[in-house]
Amino acid sequence: MKELLQKYENKAPEIVFHWNDPETDAEGWVVINSLRGGAAGGGTRMRKGLDMNEVLSLAKTMEVKFTVSGPSIGGAKSGINFDPKDPRKKGVLERWYQAVSPLLKSYYGTGGDLNVDEINEVIPITEESGVWHPQEGVFEGHFKPTQADKINRIGQLRYGVIKVIENPNYSPDVSRKYTVADMITGYGVAIAAKHFYELNEESIKGKRVVVQGFGNVGAAAAFYFAQMGAKIVGIIDRPGGLIKPDGFTLQEITQLFLNKTGNFLVAENLIPFNEINSLIWSLKAEVFAPCAASRLITKEQVDQMINTGLEVITCGANVPFADKEIFFGPIMEYTDKRVSLIPDFISNCGMARVFAYFMERRVQMTDQAIFKDTSRVIKKALKEVKKKNSGRVEISKTAFEIALRQLI
Numbered sequence: 001m002k003e004l005l006q007k008y009e010n011k012a013p014e015i016v017f018h019w020n021d022p023e024t025d026a027e028g029w030v031v032i033n034s035l036r037g038g039a040a041g042g043g044t045r046m047r048k049g050l051d052m053n054e055v056l057s058l059a060k061t062m063e064v065k066f067t068v069s070g071p072s073i074g075g076a077k078s079g080i081n082f083d084p085k086d087p088r089k090k091g092v093l094e095r096w097y098q099a100v101s102p103l104l105k106s107y108y109g110t111g112g113d114l115n116v117d118e119i120n121e122v123i124p125i126t127e128e129s130g131v132w133h134p135q136e137g138v139f140e141g142h143f144k145p146t147q148a149d150k151i152n153r154i155g156q157l158r159y160g161v162i163k164v165i166e167n168p169n170y171s172p173d174v175s176r177k178y179t180v181a182d183m184i185t186g187y188g189v190a191i192a193a194k195h196f197y198e199l200n201e202e203s204i205k206g207k208r209v210v211v212q213g214f215g216n217v218g219a220a221a222a223f224y225f226a227q228m229g230a231k232i233v234g235i236i237d238r239p240g241g242l243i244k245p246d247g248f249t250l251q252e253i254t255q256l257f258l259n260k261t262g263n264f265l266v267a268e269n270l271i272p273f274n275e276i277n278s279l280i281w282s283l284k285a286e287v288f289a290p291c292a293a294s295r296l297i298t299k300e301q302v303d304q305m306i307n308t309g310l311e312v313i314t315c316g317a318n319v320p321f322a323d324k325e326i327f328f329g330p331i332m333e334y335t336d337k338r339v340s341l342i343p344d345f346i347s348n349c350g351m352a353r354v355f356a357y358f359m360e361r362r363v364q365m366t367d368q369a370i371f372k373d374t375s376r377v378i379k380k381a382l383k384e385v386k387k388k389n390s391g392r393v394e395i396s397k398t399a400f401e402i403a404l405r406q407l408i
Contacts, residue, residue, distance in 0.1 A: 001397050002328075004404040009326050013056055014074070019099050026082035026092045030100055031059040033075045035107055036407070039141030040074035041066070041355070043113030044122060046093075048083045055079035057326040061318055062352075064327075065345040067403040068381045069352035071359060073142050076108055084115035093125050101129040107141035110134045111355070118181060119162050133158055135355060143359065157358040160365060167367035172223050172257045180354060180370055185316065186220020186291070188350030188374055192342050193287055193314040194228055195379040196395075199386050205229035207312075208247065208285040210305075212236050213292030215263030217316040217348070219256070221289050226253040230287065234280045237265040237292070241276035243283060284308045291316030298322050302335050311392075315344035328400060336396045343396040345403065346381045350374045 015032035029052045032040040042062040055077045063075025078100065082092055093116070097104070104110065104126060111134055112118030118134075126134045133154045139145055145153060163180050165171040170187070171178050194204045207230045211222045214237040222232050231247025235256070242248075242265070248256070259266045271279070281304035288305055290297055290313065297320050302310075313335065323329020335341050353374045357363055363373075381399070389398040 001401040001404070004408055005328055005400060007408055008404055009060065013059060016052070016056075017100065017103065018052075019096065021082075021092055021095055023095065024082065024086075024088055024092055026080055026096075028078065028080040028096050029055045030078045030103060030108065031055045031076060032108060033059040033063050035141065036063065036074035037072045037142045038144070039107045039109065039138045040076035041109040041111075041135070041138050041352075042075055042077035043111040043118075044078035044080070044096075044116045045113035046080040046082055046084045046089070046115045048081065050079045050081045052079075058318070060326055061345065063407060064400070064403045065349050065352050067406045068346050069349040069377060070356040071138065071142055073138060076110075077113075078110055090121075090125075093121055094128065097125050097129045097131070101126070101131050104129075104131045104134060104137050105140065107137045109136065109138035109355075111351070119179075123158075135359070138359065149361070153359055153361070156363065156365070157355065160358040160370065161354060163365065163367075163370075165367050169227075170367050170371050172254045176258070180367070181351065182216055183220045184350035184354050184371070184374060185348050186217045186222075186350075187224050187371060188353075188378055189217065189221040189289055189291060189314050189316040189347050190224035190228065190230075191375045192347035192378050192382065193225075193230075193289070193312050195375070195382050196312055196314070196340060196342060199379075199382055200392070203229075204287070206231065207287050208233045208283075209287040209289060210234040210236070210280060210283060210285045212288070212290045212296070212320075213316065214256075214260055214265035215291070218289070218291030219260055219265075221291055221316055222253050223257050225287075225289070226250040233285055234276075234283045235265060236273075236276050236280045238273065239264050239266075240270040240273050241265065241280060242267055242269070242271065243276070243279060245284070281305055282308055286311040288313045289316055290320035292320075293317060294319045295322050296320060297331065299331050299334060302331065302338075306338055310339050312340045312342065314342045314347045316348050318344045318348065320344070328396070332396065336394055338393060340392050341396045342382070343399050346378060346399060349378065353377050
């Protein structure tokens with residue numbers, strides 16, 4: 001697996017598009033790792049200090065993710081080095097999407113990512129640049145549809161991603177109008193752990209869970225875990241956290257979800273960050289869901305969790321371990337040999353899968369059909385791993401080997 005990984009990581013990307021904004025100091029890159037299947041896909045992120053290597057690593061990560069979520073296309077990513085809080089952000093995005101519109105019309109599909117909103121920024125701004133939909137390039141390059149078929153599928157995709165969830169089984173409050181895009185990634189994180197236990201003839205019911213991060217992904221994962229009968233015993237977020245060794249009720253978790261401000265946990269009895277950060281890693285829990293930023297989890301934190309009974313890690317964040325390597329660094333490898341580590345490209349593939357689902361011909365547009373499709377795809381990937389490795393460790397190593405053999 002390591003030889004395959006090294007070969008994949010060291011292979012130069014097929015296309016690198018570099019842009020300097022004529023009106024600000026913003027700098028941007030589209031990195032297309034490959035045009036596998038005639039197209040490539042990956043979202044647009046913006047942050048101060050971003051560089052081309054970060055975009056390249058994310059493009060390679062997307063390509064691995066597509067081996068699970070579909071479609072069978074190459075990985076790509078857009079990144080802009082600019083402060084997202086700068087009032088000139090909208091103008092930067094307008095000029096950026098104008099510059100990359102030929103790619104978006106031909107063979108590259110994008111979406112929202114860190115500090116760039118899919119619904120309020122990507123879709124309207126790309127439309128102004130003459131792009132029918134930010135995924136138009138994937139349709140053109142990979143699916144090669146007729147004009148009528150393209151119109152139908154783009155309409156399906158446009159409606160599906162922003163579809164308001166009406167089924168109370170999938171929303172913490174249907175009156176709040178949460179969309180599929182708000183909830184699907186967190187759902188995938190939780191359902192991956194549920195399927196993993198079931199494939200090992202166990203139940204997630206009663207398992208104690210610690211969640212790191214309470215943004216869209218972490219909060220949604222916590223909601224679905226609680227709905228499945230798991231017990232959320234600890235939450236750690238940037239402003240602080242909460243601990244309840246007996247587990248929060250579904251009603252309590254739902255209320256925390258509804259009370260969050262933006263992407264942050266809000267509670268009257270919030271434990272300050274420094275205090276929760278010294279307590280939570282030694283909390284008794286079987287499941288850990290890292291859903292905050294990338295590259296945070298240390299070996300010491302992993303050891304503390306293992307010592308108090310950790311069984312499964314289901315990743316909401318891409319590359320949650322504090323490794324410098326693109327994929328399989330020493331902390332991740334150490335963890336993978338000791339607990340059941342479900343890799344990010346399986347557990348957090350929900351949004352990528354939603355895009356793939358809506359690109360198919362005439363799919364069912366119900367909440368149940370959309371969420372069940374993501375569940376099915378994640379279960380299928382875990383079954384493939386189980387077929388090759390019936391044990392409880394080196395789950396990520398096995399999953400990477402399966403993915404990389406498709407790509408090399």
